[in-house]
Amino acid sequence: xxxxxxxxxxxxxxxxxxxxxxxxxxxxxxxxxxxxxxxxxxxxxxxxxxxxxxxxxxxxxxxxxxxxxxxxxxxxxxxxxxxxxxxxxxxxxxxxxxxxxxxxxxxxxxxxxxxxxxxxxxxxxxxxxxxxxxxxxxxxxxxxxxxxxxxxxxxxxxxxxxxxxxxxxxxxxxxxxxxxxxxxxxxxxxxxxxxxxxxxxxxxxxxxxxxxxxxxxxxxxxxxxxxxxxxxxxxxxxxxxxxxxxxxxxxxxxxxxxxxxxxxxxxxxxxxxxxxxxxxxxxxxxxxxxxxxxxxxxxxxxxxxxxxxxxxxxxxxxxxxxxxxxxxxxxxxx
Amino acid sequence: xxxxxxxxxxxxxxxxxxxxxxxxxxxxxxxxxxxxxxxxxxxxxxxxxxxxxxxxxxxxxxxxxxxxxxxxxxxxxxxxxxxxxxxxxxxxxxxxxxxxxxxxxxxxxxxxxxxxxxxxxxxxxxxxxxxxxxxxxxxxxxxxxxxxxxxxxxxxxxxxxxxxxxxxxxxxxxxxxxxxxxxxxxxxxxxxxxxxxxxxxxxxxxxxxxxxxxxxxxxxxxxxxxxxxxxxxxxxxxxxxxxxxxxxxxxxxxxxxxxxxxxxxxxxxxxxxxxxxxxxxxxxxxxxxx
Numbered sequence: 001x002x003x004x005x006x007x008x009x010x011x012x013x014x015x016x017x018x019x020x021x022x023x024x025x026x027x028x029x030x031x032x033x034x035x036x037x038x039x040x041x042x043x044x045x046x047x048x049x050x051x052x053x054x055x056x057x058x059x060x061x062x063x064x065x066x067x068x069x070x071x072x073x074x075x076x077x078x079x080x081x082x083x084x085x086x087x088x089x090x091x092x093x094x095x096x097x098x099x100x101x102x103x104x105x106x107x108x109x110x111x112x113x114x115x116x117x118x119x120x121x122x123x124x125x126x127x128x129x130x131x132x133x134x135x136x137x138x139x140x141x142x143x144x145x146x147x148x149x150x151x152x153x154x155x156x157x158x159x160x161x162x163x164x165x166x167x168x169x170x171x172x173x174x175x176x177x178x179x180x181x182x183x184x185x186x187x188x189x190x191x192x193x194x195x196x197x198x199x200x201x202x203x204x205x206x207x208x209x210x211x212x213x214x215x216x217x218x219x220x221x222x223x224x225x226x227x228x229x230x231x232x233x234x235x236x237x238x239x240x241x242x243x244x245x246x247x248x249x250x251x252x253x254x255x256x257x258x259x260x261x262x263x264x265x266x267x268x269x270x271x272x273x274x275x276x277x278x279x280x281x282x283x284x285x286x287x288x289x290x291x292x293x294x295x296x297x298x299x300x301x302x303x304x305x306x307x308x309x310x311x312x313x314x315x316x317x318x319x320x321x322x323x324x325x326x327x328x329x330x331x332x333x334x
Numbered sequence: 335x336x337x338x339x340x341x342x343x344x345x346x347x348x349x350x351x352x353x354x355x356x357x358x359x360x361x362x363x364x365x366x367x368x369x370x371x372x373x374x375x376x377x378x379x380x381x382x383x384x385x386x387x388x389x390x391x392x393x394x395x396x397x398x399x400x401x402x403x404x405x406x407x408x409x410x411x412x413x414x415x416x417x418x419x420x421x422x423x424x425x426x427x428x429x430x431x432x433x434x435x436x437x438x439x440x441x442x443x444x445x446x447x448x449x450x451x452x453x454x455x456x457x458x459x460x461x462x463x464x465x466x467x468x469x470x471x472x473x474x475x476x477x478x479x480x481x482x483x484x485x486x487x488x489x490x491x492x493x494x495x496x497x498x499x500x501x502x503x504x505x506x507x508x509x510x511x512x513x514x515x516x517x518x519x520x521x522x523x524x525x526x527x528x529x530x531x532x533x534x535x536x537x538x539x540x541x542x543x544x545x546x547x548x549x550x551x552x553x554x555x556x557x558x559x560x561x562x563x564x565x566x567x568x569x570x571x572x573x574x575x576x577x578x579x580x581x582x583x584x585x586x587x588x589x590x591x592x593x594x595x596x597x598x599x600x601x602x603x604x605x606x607x608x609x610x611x612x613x614x615x616x617x618x619x620x621x622x623x624x
Contacts, residue, residue: 052521073527085522089540098536099526146526 002153002186003028004049008058011044011210018044019210021058026154026188026203031180034190035197035233036207042190043158045207049188050079050156063153073102078147079156082163084139086131086146092118093127096145103150110149117145120179137168144179154186161196173199194234198222206230228331231256237287237300239325244296252326252334259302261323264288264309270316272299276309290315370597377591389598398574398582405489406578406606410557412493413500414550420497421504421549422542426534428505429512439509446502454563457495458484488568488576495563500556504549511545512538547618554614558607579603 004026011019019041026032034042047053049060051072059068067075078099086095093114100110118124121141131139140160147155157176161169177200180187191197197204198218206213206221206229214226218234225231231239239256247255267273274293279286288301288309301317309315326334370389374382393399428439445453462483464470470480483491515538523537561580564570570577570585577585583603587596 050525052524072521072525077525079522079525081518081522083516083518085516085518087519087523087537087540089543090536098523098528102527102532146522150526 002026003063004154004186004188005061006049006058007061009045009048009055009060010057011041011048011053012056017056017210019048022210022212024205024212024215026186029184029186031177031187031189031200031202032205033197033201033203034188034205034207035192035194036213037233038192040207041210042192042207044210046079046156046158046188046190050077051075052079076153077156078150078152078154079158080140080143080147080160082159084131084143084160084163086139086142088131091128091130092123092134092142092145095131095142096127096149099146099150113149113151114145117148120148120182121145121175136164137172140164140172141175144176148179148183152185154188157187157189159190159192161191162193169196176200195236198234204234206233224333225256225325226333228254228256228327231325231327237302240297240299242295242297242299246295247326250324250326253329254327254331256325256327257319257323259287259300261320262299262301263318263320264290264301264303264307265316265318267314267316270318272317272319274299274315274317276311276313276315279309279311281305288315290317293317366597366600368597369593370601372594374594374597375590375592382594385594389594390602392595393586393598393602396582396586398577398585401574402577402579402582403606405574405576406558406580408489409493409496409560409578410554410610412490413496413557414553416493416497417500417504417553418546418549420501421508422539422546424501424505425508425512426538428509442505443502445499446506448499450499450562451566453499454495454566457491457498458567462491484568485572488572492560492563492567492576495567496557496560499563500553503553507545507549508542511542515541550618551611551614554610555607558603558610579606 006022006024008021008023009019010017010021022045034045036042044053048055051067051070055068059066061067062075062077087098090098096114096117097110100113105113114127115124118127121144123138123141123145126134126138126142131142134142143160160176161172164172173196176187176189180200189196189200201218203215204218204221205215208229214221214230216224221230221234225234225239228241232241235258237259239258240262241254241256243254247253272290272293272295274290276288277291277298278289282305284305286303286305286307286309288303288307290299290301293299299317301315303309328334371384371386372382373385373388424442428435428442432438448456459466461467461469464480464482467480467483469483473480481487519537519541520533523533528536559580560578561584564576564578564581565584568576570581574582579599580603583596583599586592586599
């Protein structure tokens with residue numbers, strides 16, 4: 001009931017083509033995250049699905065029905081906006097009731113759904129307040145409540161957590177995840193934060209300049225990035241991308257090794273030996289930035305949290321040979 | 335650092351300005367109040383004895399007073415209805431993307447720059463005149479009898495003229511208010527299934543409430559004292575059909591040279607303006623609280 005298929009969807013603003021023809025299938029019940037740097041067209045893509053922007057070419061079908069020309073309200077989708085877009089002059093109750101009132105649902109049914117949504121989202125005590133009297137997290141929940149009561153075939157989220165502080169963001173991330181588990185409804189989620197993408201998604205769509213770079217589960221993207229862009233975008237801290245002679249030794253133009261796949265130890269016999277520059281001690285891990293290894297790039301290494309290395313220490317680095325990603329001159333995976 | 339000394343010095347420094355402002359306001363008001371209690375007619379020079387509230391009694395019992403009071407309220411109310419309604423409609427139109435947007439906006443705002451006497455004369459002679467006016471010409475083109483605006487419907491004609499002058503002001507304020515509405519809210523309403531009517535009623539109109547309040551308050555202040563438009567078109571007539579309080583004060587103090595009676599009328603007008611202001615603030619002032 002929430003299968004969305006994009007077929008050759010294209011979007012141009014005047015002369016500028018922001019999304020070249022693109023195919024994508026979102027299966028029913030999936031949590032799909034569009035991720036990419038700002039300006040990559042991920043929000044535009046979401047707005048095309050929502051119907052807030054008209055496609056320049058191609059087709060969108062929802063539940064097997066052609067929805068390309070349908071107005072937003074008729075697509076059976078609900079959207080949560082980055083700014084929440086709550087109606088400031090209405091109480092929380094009226095905000096949540098608004099889509100149902102527009103649909104002409106009977107009063108009793110409206111009331112029942114509002115109560116249910118408020119209970120699920122911990123909003124029962126706030127139903128008679130105005131959005132201006134709520135905190136950021138509560139406003140977010142009201143926006144989600146307004147989406148839930150419509151019982152849509154899919155939810156669309158446009159960077160919903162970017163206005164929240166870090167602690168709230170983690171909490172809301174979990175709430176949205178649980179909501180997805182309990183509703184089992186298709187969700188399409190746009191973010192520029194790869195951590196959100198990795199933690200929430202069933203399927204990640206990595207976008208760059210309107211093009212899909214790779215589609216896959218979080219672990220697929222982590223294990224086998226198709227190209228340099230995905231390799232550099234997924235994972236934190238980012239993958240070490242090393243060119244030059246070292247790459248040629250592996251028969252590639254560029255090789256990539258994730259910081260967590262490099263062992264640090266004594267300088268004797270290690271393939272790369274360098275000096276610790278900055279070391280970030282997070283408690284659970286330590287990130288070492290090692291230079292002077294003879295490689296052009298500074299190498300980031302994730303070491304044990306209590307590793308006794310400090311600025312200026314000599315250290316030997318051994319990359320895990322099974323975890324070296326090789327890329328050709330075009331940046332594609334070998 | 336606001337110490338005792340610096341605060342005293344600050345008060346000393348601003349006191350000349352405060353004193354000037356106070357005199358500027360208090361002296362004319364006090365003089366008006368004073369004159370309103372004198373028998374003071376320029377046609378009868380000599381002693382100006384104190385007569386208490388006699389002038390007020392004359393003013394209130396003047397047969398023109400009730401008409402003028404009603405006319406004043408009709409004029410203010412009529413212009414407000416037309417300008418706020420028309421202003422919202424024009425603002426919605428001007429908010430659309432269209433060819434020549436800048437020029438159209440400039441043209442809409444233009445009437446505000448035409449001075450009241452000129453615009454009233456233009457309306458009187460070029461539009462409403464049954465012989466030379468455009469409306470008369472149109473009526474004749476359809477074979478109808480030209481409507482004699484200023485004699486048959488004098489107050490309504492003045493309401494039209496004043497509305498034309500104030501429409502740009504309302505449009506301008508309401509347009510900026512519409513432009514400040516977040517597009518995500520409109521998009522959210524659209525996703526929620528609201529058509530144009532519902533969007534206007536539930537999203538745009540509540541968003542405009544504060545701007546509408548400002549328009550009504552500011553316009554009321556100016557509309558209570560409309561004068562030039564009446565002077566150059568109907569002269570308050572026929573009879574007193576288009577005389578408002580301001581014009582009545584003018585008739586009595588300047589045409590009849592009765593300073594005392596005119597001052598009393600002025601004081602009555604001040605009181606009336608304050609009553610209207612209190613009602614307005616009660617009714618719609620709460621919109622101004624955030």
